[in-house]
Amino acid sequence: MSQMFEDGEAERISVRYDGPAVDHSSMDVRLVAPSLLALADLFAVAHSELGPTLTPPPRLEIIGQRSGSLIIDMLLAAESTLVDLLNHERATAVANGLALSAPVIGAITWVVHRKRMGRESGIEPVGSDIIRVTWPDGTTLLVPVGSQALIERMDFNRTAVRVFEPLREDGIDEVELNTTRSGRAIRASVRRDDLAGFNLPPGSDLVLSDGTRTVTVRIESLPLKMGNKWRVHDGLASLWATLDDVAFAQLMEAGSERFGVDDRLVVLMRDRQLRSGDGVGESWEHSILKVIEHKSAPPPDELPFDDE
Template identity: 30%
Template sequence: MEMSNHQQFHVLFDGPALIEHRMDVRDLAPALIAIADLLTAANHELNGEAASLRVHVNASFKAGSFGIDLVATQHLLSQIRSIFSGSGATAISNGYAIMTMVGFIGSGGLIGLLRRLKGRRPVRIEQKGEVSAVHVSETESIEVDFRVIKLYRNKIVRTSLEKVISPLAREGITDFGVVMRDKVVLDVHDDEIASFSACTTEAVADVVSDTTTHKLLQIESLTFKDGNRWRVHDGLATFCASIEDPAFLKKIDAGERFGKGDVLVVDLRQVQSISGGRLNHESTIVKVLEHRQPLQQASPERTDAGPDAEPAGTGVDLAIA
């Protein structure tokens, strides 16, 4: 036996081209299939194999713009029935929760995040418990439910959402909306299409660690071209580090001399992240505190011997009896 729940909603497209409440099936059919793919993929991403979801078309049509009633039916496997009466009751995202995470309900979710990003690709994403911080830049970040990020990174979810919105690229179709219980819960305009491009899923770094430490670095090679990084050694390993200290960069522009072997006392930021299935390590010199000359090695010869000092070298004292 299975349990199931149903979530009924109404989707509509609006605009001058739909004034007679007719829509080209070549625009409508892919959008409806994409809605089914979107919610099915979101359900699988959030619930795995514990629940399945299908989207059905209701027989009734509503007047007004061109709209159609849909029902998202979620089937829950019988063996997980017990979690609904125990502490694991929140382990399964139901149909309403899935639509909220997608952004069809509540003005947030994935759609809300994409609207705030406006087509920009995040610099990195950090998870803090059940909240994820999406860094648009080093000074701007957006906090969302960690499940939204799972959907953001899911290629099927993103491409399906892009297809749902795609009819807005047609001349005369200006709005896509979702209605529940006669209330508009989502309205997307045609000037927002760029925000829903699926290509922004690529190369988003998942930060594992982000630390800033006080370090002594020895310069191994350097370049004064903008954007290039210096090769440095910290006593353990050699690596490349970019420089973001504006005061130090001004000294470089003013002609301060640097060379191989010079030592810098710095605040060094090191970020370890995962991107595209690869582990990355990025080092940034946030601030240069001191510039020193190359380290000097102590001379192996003794230069402080006085007049009473013993002769250098090795020898054996002999005595004749």
Template identity: 30%
Template structure:
């Protein structure tokens, strides 16, 4: 048996292009998917897998614009309920408030994004009772620690971008607004939309290593930072050629290559974490040997004395 938590939300896009109460599917579908991901990320961040959440379209309403009704349904997994009996779960209605999708709060994620306006956050102070103070130079904004945790979630910020900024880039779509039933709207205008662009994901260098490797040529490129495609017997990857002597010999025409040639090289691998994605970059530091493909079979040939 599961405990259920439900809440409703009304979302409106407004502007001259929407006076017929219609919105193109290619604009609406990504926005709806992003709304679902926004709530899923918020739920995952604050409830850590203890609840399941779904967002469904309940119907439409007329406001002289284009609007949709959403239902947010959250279920507490019984096993998690037993295991975390002493740990409070953030319910669906509270998620809406923390995201700032209600006029009853002035310090949700929605309001924090509008206040920051893509400025650099210079300091965060931890106050009492779960309150934090966010500084942009001399200005500050007080909010909850939970709101700050959501604000720092890059996937959630990207979802906000797709819900607010992207639709408002369409000609004639000027406003995004959201509210709980019978509540007042909280809104963002076309001029405020750029504040919702997600920041670039931070790149963290994890480690780097060098080794001697034999690589088979798959494709050669003399553009895009001289990134050649190689196969090492297990996988295919791109590597930048940064050996100046080797590149000079190529430019002079002293070297010729063909698909399947083998290069013995000093290979550098750099692993970085971008958001939650692990990435690997390869660089050929030095080419030690070049072996042409189609090598003749070896035979025990004896030469005369």
């Protein structure tokens, strides 16, 4: 048994295809159908990353079509069972899991910016659920916190490129996703040249391994500003790691957490091994996904010394 939640528990999304091929507000179903199916898959990927555990992914429903380019309106609606509806906590969790369109569109916009301007130079929290992404030329982008988790998932990027597959066809110049959040329009616009940003094009680094571990690290040097990498020692070697725990970064900015060299952190660390596109070299990328515990280094007068 399935049931759509009432008002406020479904998200409205529109996708717009633009270009000479849709001047008459029509498009070959063999192009648009796979794109919309991929969009449903994209929200399933986002739900698996950001939504409540043990809940089915939301369903995407077409609710209408407007003229002018080709604009298709859709609803992203929660799937629930009779048990869910009788359990208030469970129903609330499923409904909260619908807040997917904003982080999905934010992640897509982030990929487009990265493709056009290169790698970002900094990431910092702004408020409780927004992060600011900065590029070397000073360009900034505000996106929901969940966008960061999505942009790093290869299956999200690989699915997104299928959503924008119509751009490979002559006469389709732009695909745009739209939604609203707190009364504000949120939009992601993708053009043909942006497609390579969602995939590993020839010559890009190849991911050889991608895993996480819980480990205690010792701080060897602190970043001069938020968004820069930390130098830590994991007991085996020194390494540079990004701090991707936004909630912990907020505590740092608020002054609730203070650090010093030789402090120890129990963290969930992500390690990625990469091979260069030319196959010549390999490298590692490390990121701190979550700070589990912070252990301050003892002051100098409390350090243990061997008896002389």
